[in-house]
Amino acid sequence: MSFSFSELDFMKPELGAEYTGTGTHFAVYSAHAEQIDLCLFSDDGKKEMARMPLPKREGDIWSGYIAGLKPGTVYGYRASGPYDPKNGHRFNPNKLLLDPYAKQVVGDLTWDDALYGYTIGKDDLSFDERDSAPFMVKGVVQDPDFDWDGDEAIRRPWTETLIYETHVRGMTMTHPKVPDRLRGTFLGMCSDPIIDHLTKLGVSAVELLPIQFFPNDRYLEEKHLTNYWGYQTLGFFAPQSRYMSSDRITEFKTMVRKFHASGIEVIMDVVYNHTAEGSEKGPTLSFRGLDNASYYILSPDDPRHTFDTTGTGNTLNVANPMVMRMVLDSLRYWVGAMHIDGFRFDLASTLGRQDMEFDRQGIFFSAIRQDPMLAGVKLIAEPWDVGEGGYQVGGFPHPFREWNDKFRDDVRRFWKGDAGQVSEMAERVTGSALQFNHSDRGSTSSINLLSAHDGFTLMDTVSFNGKHNEANGEDNRDGHSDNHSDNMGVEGATGDADINDARRRRRRNMMATLLLSQGVPMILAGDEVGNSQGGNNNAYCQDNEIGWIDWSGLDDPFLTFCQKMIAFRKAQPELRQERFLTGETAEDGRIEIAWYKPDGDFMDDGAWNDNELRVLSVYVSRSVLASDAEKMDGLFMVFNAGGDCEVTLPGVNGIKTWQRVVDTGADDPFTVFDPENPVMVYRESIAVFAPKGASVPPKNATRTERQRWFHFGRRNS
Template identity: 50%
Template structure:
């Protein structure tokens, strides 16, 4: 191995590896390193051919320019400095490190003792001098034409939004109408078959589970499992190679372009709160070996150990300007190079936590909101983590929407029959204004869902009262303890026709409530067709039939029902208003929302057993000229175990039309001439006000 390349100082301002037509500029941040060595590799990645010490340091940026290098060159870094875990430093030049700014990877990870900075079997204060290069992927010098920064987000509004949360592989791997060589890939995600399905459902946003390159945890690999969900990122600029199809890395932008052509936005679930390197016993793959004390939050007074607000072993130090820059540069790249329309932030409280605690005006959130690129895309927070004061639902800035897990629990509790759940449902249907109607926020800020990747599917909410996670290898201790579920007397599958029918109706009830509530509805991929995970409510490590959608088993009638719900929501702007409804008087003297009992009397909200209620929705009093001003909807919830007669409000000269009846699979609009109608047991009916001659 010889150093035969000429090197020049290069530039520090552009981090990563950038080819200019004649050579490559390399720049890497490390505040505490003593030396940074660029390592070049053969085309197959198996042989290290050159080591070049970066010749210049400008502040904390190490940089150099190497003439003659071309796109496709494989490389990595070795960073020398103190190996002093007790002082927070874990430099080990024997470990090949990924460039945090690499846009492509060559090869994969091998779970070998050499990837650890310390001697396996000993404690983390020991030092391992084995070379890890054979066991880690290599960074790739990308051609600028591969990632032109000319993409444009679709920029749809929020008011008609319907989110579909999906896993690239799990959603497409078994689809019979997708070519076999494309299944499980980015190419498949926006295939004709998927676009037809999503368009039928009225989806406006596909929210993809993590697609940034990851490394599975060693403990999972030892069990013969892997990190299926992908919440273990190692390269923030790089599409996860497992999902590359025939189009390679360009397939990601082609996927986004196809979604955009169909009017569908793409939201990425991003994991900037931690990395795949884990705690002090984890591997040295990138950040830890580049500058552990800068990239990670370490315990005050005990910098050998990591702050673990994420539950994954480490926490990224987003308060550090260079770490913040990395995250923002990464997000900007996904917007400008791929055209993504927004981001859902995993454990967003971690990103907003300053030394004094959660701060809605902290550096990360403020930087996002003032960024000329990122301030214009959709931002969705998962508003919790396991750190101190970590549950922050409703407390993010107005530019953010937030996952509303309280809505999920309320929805399940109401239809299960829990006492006092009706009172909570009343607020949930109106967009959880008690949480979100502050600082000028809009109703779309509440992302409502009945199920998400983390937990039961909707079908399993109706089939299991106990989690069944034995296959995860954790003795069924993992996953949520309380799922507010109900198995109707039989745990799991049953041949009892009555139970099966009751379960299907419960799913329809939850889907209908979700789609008819104020706020932004989100559907978990597969729930529209009754998908099951057989009671596993933490299938993060199940890259198999447990998690994959079984398209052959999808319930076509339930898909049609979900499509009908979506069509009703889009046809009636009253159901998705941007402003909150509080029972205020409108200009015509009516109220924007009215609650009633089935007989037309006032509801007794103090009744803990309240189980039947009606809500009359009109356009917001704050927006009298809006699209919903002339629209009127009546929702009737009958949780009783018997049919009930509903006295319809007099709306002459208009009349009521029943649009939705969850007691049946297929929906046929029914014009109603009588002032009274039967609402079947354990069901929800939705009525719209129509003109007499309509």
């Protein structure tokens, strides 16, 4: 079959390979190329059937239209231009290049020296003439039609959001009820057993680790390991092919549709800060060969080298308008064509860098905020990178929410019994106002987490004092060493009943803290069933039993505890407020928050600064500014990281009598009973009380004093 570009070529606004119904239009960006060749391949991708220069260039967009060319066509590009590494140019037409806009990727990337633009064994100024096509993945022209059956985005309010961070393979590979043929796939992820588990647990959104196309890293393959997490994106528009049970990307759309039908939003973890090509010594797979000097930030002192703020060898140059367009087009594609509900941006500080420094008013944030399609979806930042000034927790603009590692660390320290943690714990329970209460941001700005894919699982936090990453092949040097963990007496799994009981209690306390705190809770998949990674806190390369969830804990009482604790949170609007609680007082004297010492007196300077105090008691009600502020019954919560403690229940907002509704130290934590006053709150436990009745507001404190008591905790954090 012969191929040729139509003489009636026309310029479409879309980049990539777009099927028009009568043919396919190809368009790709390169500012410095001298020629771009479209290469068409046999269906299996092994034989190059045609190579044709794109005939049209308008600005820096190269394009061409082939009438009659249908979906399913396998293709790639080759780019000719200056090979001048010292000035940042690395064009090499011997290297087949993946279309940055490819909607599907086929084939396996087979690591070979031919994939590099320079000659391995020589420096990166050399030029390699071998053809990389036999070893390279290719793009596939797609038909955009799909029956969404009325599916629409859910757009659940942040105050009603509970995120479940998970991995497509890790979630499904060992689940006993997922069919073998679907394990590790999008269809397995949305299978009935998985959706049943998530709906019973009560989560409102799944946050999927990277599912955009990524290859295996060469150095991992040489160590017989795998790029499991996927933070090495090569195709920003294509679903990861290893997660499909067939050659149809409609499987991804089916997954999204099934989650939506179950009331669950789908959030994607996306990596737009770097690509899989690595440093200047990495392979030439796509962006480097199309226009290295445009797609990447190069060293201002020596353009031969990439500028790296990500720790992966390169940094995507979103300051370039066409690279920014690619990122935005990708985001719009996943929202518009794939019905995604939101994104979590990996190392998001990199995206906010201008002139090498972070700028919260930068062009990336401005572009998203003005985009009518993107401004309404959930946007979550990992608010740091590895560059200078990269740690930016609290520094992102609305509507971004941010992962709050301070919550993780301070909650771990408090329950571990570290000294002087009461004021820090107070800050975390109320939404980390010091970080987020500015620029009209709300308390849902904080994504609260106990654990995430990167670090110890919840079970490992209470089972290991140190990391155990030997299986990663780096002599246990990789991964964080400061985990604020405590093995409770034995390193790793044990048959000691007392230690296991102590670990269960601490896990209850930490999970309850997460679900009793202002902000948006995020649970790591498997924490609810006691999943352990054997102390490996950096399982990025462990596509095996270390990285997969162990579902043997499905009958564990801790799963039931998590289900009931989530249901409790959903039933208590006091725990899910949009506004920060600042100690305001209603006109009739009612207060929205107050902190207490165990004896019933308000917290004072001495208590906030008492390094030996292990008990934090707080009354939380509706914000006096809330639309339904008259419903200010509230909750009284006691977080006791010390020994048995007698606590006086307060008289506040007219409440005279209380009933205990949660006790993490009880055999049945949710048995409701009427306590004596004062009440015994047992060692290392949380007790939550709800009012039984009300009379008149307290008159023993002025508005100024109430606000001052609240701010003691914040000022000393």
